Amino acid sequence: MDFTYSGLTALIFLLFLFSTIFFLAKLYRRCPSNKILVVYGRVGNNKTVECYHGGGTFIWPLIQGYAFLDLTPRTIHIPLNGALSHQNIRVNVPSTFTVAVGIVPEIMNNAAVRLLDLDNKGIESMATEIIIGQLRLTVASLRIEEINQDRERFLESIKKNIEPELHKIGLTLLNVNITDITDESGYIDSIGKKASSTAVNQAKVDVAEQEKQGDIGKALAEKERRISVASFHADAVKGENDSAAHIALTNATLAEKEAEAARRSQVAKQHAEADIQKARGLAQTQFLEAEQIVPQEIKRKKMQIEAAAEAQSKVLIAKGEAEAILAIKQAEAEGILKLLDAKAKGYKQLVEACGDDAKSASTMLLIEKLEEIVKLQAEAIKNIKIDKITVWDSGTTGDGTKGSSTSNFISQFVKALPALHDVASMAGLEMPQYLGHMKKDSLDAEIPKIN
Secondary structure, three states, X not given: OHHHHHHHHHXXXXXXXXXHHHHHHHHEEEOOOXXXXXXXXXXXXXXXXXXXXXXXXXXXXXXXXXXXXXXXXXXEEEEEXXXXXXXXXXXXXXXXXXXXXXXXXXXXXXXXXXXXXXXXXXXXXXXXXXXXXXXXXXXXXXXXXXXXXXXXXXXXHHHHHHXXXXXXXOEEEEEEEEOOOEEOOOHHHHHHHHHHHHHHHHHHHHHHHHHHHHHHHHHHHHHHHHHHHHHHHHHHHHHHOOOOOHHHHHHHHHXXXXXXXXXXXXXXXXXXXXXXXXXXXXXXXXXXXXXXXXXXXXXXXXXXXXXXXXXXHHHHHHHHHHHHHHHHHHHHHHHHHHHHHHHHXXXXXXXXXXXXXXXXXXXXXXXXXXXXXXXXXXXXXXXXXXXXXXXXXXXXXXXXXXXXXXXXXXXXXXXXXXXXXXXXXXXXXXXXXXXXXXXXXXXXXXOOOOO
């Protein structure tokens, strides 16, 4: 009986253990290497989802659910046409982008939030919109030369602009392939033609240089051959003439050396002239080729740049002259204003010193200027040259009064000079009493009469 009870208990325990293991096995979900396991529902730690790449976890019924995100790469073809570059030239940039769901924890969470219920077509459509917008932005920030020639930098700029935007929806950029870049205006073709023309011209220059070196080497070899032959002939002549007199031998040797020197000079001159002609022909050929290759577009842009520079220069010159004139006029106005202000202060102090009597102040100013006024009056007549005065004097004046004509003439001549009191009266002022006053006919009393 005991054995039967113990066996039943063990059987029940085994059934319970098997049921528990089977139940837990049903709850456990494994994640394949090409997928991401997304657990949603009550996941704890204030999270909305929990993502697993590899391994697995328990999914508790009723409170949790799960789904898988495919990590298979997706290829998206972007036929970008008419994108504006930094130079406002429209270019066509057909390209192929390879994207996939990211496996970085933050990117996986973004994918679980934004891509979980989307099919492949929806995911590709969303990625296409982001890629086109950022690709246009990248093209607009670069010049044609940077896009066409520096492909590595262009691809780096594309990744830098597009990849952060793809991370926001849970995708990562795996590869970018630019098939061909063209433009509507033919600018890229012109750049290629220019590069090929430059390479062809350089090749022609190299060929001409090698031909020149070959001709020079050939001429040098010919010269050495002729020298050797001449030397052998000279030795033969020398052997034949050994029996001749010493004087004849000396004359023959001298004539030989002179002939050799003349020959070398002529050969060197001919080689130099040949090199000059070849170099001149090569330079002229290169000039003509360069003149034909230079595109008219470069000339037009040069004229535009020069015209803009000239206009800017004229504007700056005119602006500078105007500012200089304005500064001069402002300085003159400030000087006049300060001078008038100083005079006004001085006149005010003078009037206050004269007891606020403006007339006395005017008199004081006139007294200061009397010496200068008299000096000016004297200057007016000092240069008058009177070489000779002839007076016919009959002893009496024409009206029978006293005095001779001569004395009256001198008296009138002296009276013609303005006195100090007359000058003061001209200015509308009256001399002070301590300077005396004018007596009528005072000048007549001082001038002696001439009989």
